[in-house]
Amino acid sequence: MTRAKLQSLSLLLVGVIAFGLPLVVRSPTYLHILVLLFLYAYLTTSWNLVGGFAGVLPLGHSAFVGIGAYTSTVLALQYGISPWLGMIVGGCLAVVVGVLIGLPTFKMRGAYFALATIAFAEGIRVMVENIEYLGPFKLNGPRGLQIPPLNTGLTNFMFAEKEPYYYIILVMLIAVLALTWFISRSKLGYYLSAGGEEPEAAMALGVNVARCKLIAMAMSSFLTALAGTFWAQFTLFIHPKSVMSLDVSFEIAFIALIGGRGSIAGPVLGAIILRPVSDLCRIYFGAKLPGLHLIIFGVLLILVMIFQPRGLQEPLTKLYHRFLDRMTTQPARAD
């Protein structure tokens, strides 16, 4: 068996396991945890286009989750528009907001950029919290919006069971991973990495760094907003403190940094490691020690930054490649 064959075979195996998991995991609680795991893997992969490849640390992606969730929900509640369509509208709206935030903030680097994105995201959350009606649109302030679970079915993006949600977010995750893979090998991917690492050198080589970052930001905002709609349809209740909370932005950053930003596998690995920690902590220690998961995240982040500054994907990828090498070279030695 050749190396490339084995590699695609192992990817296929992971895919089959992912698709088959609901047949084994019957408990709604664990399915719920898995859906959130994939949701965060999806969010972090979308974030990674800016936070990983473009080399900045945006900490305000919760704004785009909120924009996606609110847009599709308002359109569905007030005008009866299918959330699938609202999802696209929300994505486009997030692109506009993302570019408007990106235009001034991409001039800054490091902590200044991170702080500015936090400020914008919090600003949007506080505004939504204090707005009952935005023009004709009812946002309902801090009480949020409830989606009555009346017409379940695919066109309404609403289901009584967890399984359909599981498959939808799984397909979304695979799509965004494929997109990331494609971009990382394209001119845009090269330009983003170059501009993130050495902007001056990149500019001298013909890279319009600011423009590349804006393109990445636009794509990232769009994809993140799609997850917002999914979130709204999954929980059927959104309010500013849930879908627009900074906790979401921070958890994305934790997952990315611990998993390995700028890599394709990093966000998925990070979500696999961190999401169960936070859910299990909430289930078992939620009453006595709320917030325990954040302390665990902090400790993990310190350890990872000391021992594997490029994230846990690096040693794991090495291990995977060694496994591939061993599996493919052994028959050759036997001859």
Added chain:
Amino acid sequence: MMMLDLKDLVKDFGGLRAVDSLNLSIEQGQILGLIGPNGAGKSTVFNCIAGVYPPTEGEIFFDAARINNVKPWDLCRQGLARTFQIVKPFTSKTVLYNVMVGSYVTTDKRSAAESKAVEALKALNLYEKKDVKAGNLTIADRKRLEIARALATDPKLLLLDEVMAGLRPTEVDEMVKIIRGLRDRGITIFIIEHIMRAIMALSDRVVVIHFGQKISEGPPKEVASDEKVIKAYLGEEYAVS
């Protein structure tokens, strides 16, 4: 035809005049050397030409077009490439990746970018190291990578900022050969260098600046025997040889 033309170029940083009414031009296909003591304003001249700083006064013409306020990335697309005195490799990426960032300016296709990058690497004798991470290269290889990246953008004019500093004598000789090879391919070259042996061997003409002003210009031999140059830069011993 003139590839580059500076007319009364002035660059001020606050109250400091880094470049003062500098006039110079390079003919297509020539190698022009720029020398001068530390702090004379050599790199500032490069930065003005490459679009990093807009000049305070004066005009810059590249290939007959005025480029005073053109951005670095647009200049690169028009065929003006440069290297940095302090090398700036993308350290976490391989040598080939580094050079492909340059070659992508000429194409959107990955395969075309890769073959152009390989060509540039071969011209710099770096092909064997194409899969090495740029952060693991020696200084000599980093300097060569810097040129390979610039070369991959298909330049008409190449600005080389001290690409031989820190190299061993044999490496300097190799670099001189490489740069001559680039000129033979029709690339016009503007080079800043402190190693006089290399400047003498390479340049068709040499410009000497001191405190931002041109103090001498001409063929290398003439410039090296110019008294003003010897006083300001070369030192008395150099006059003997």
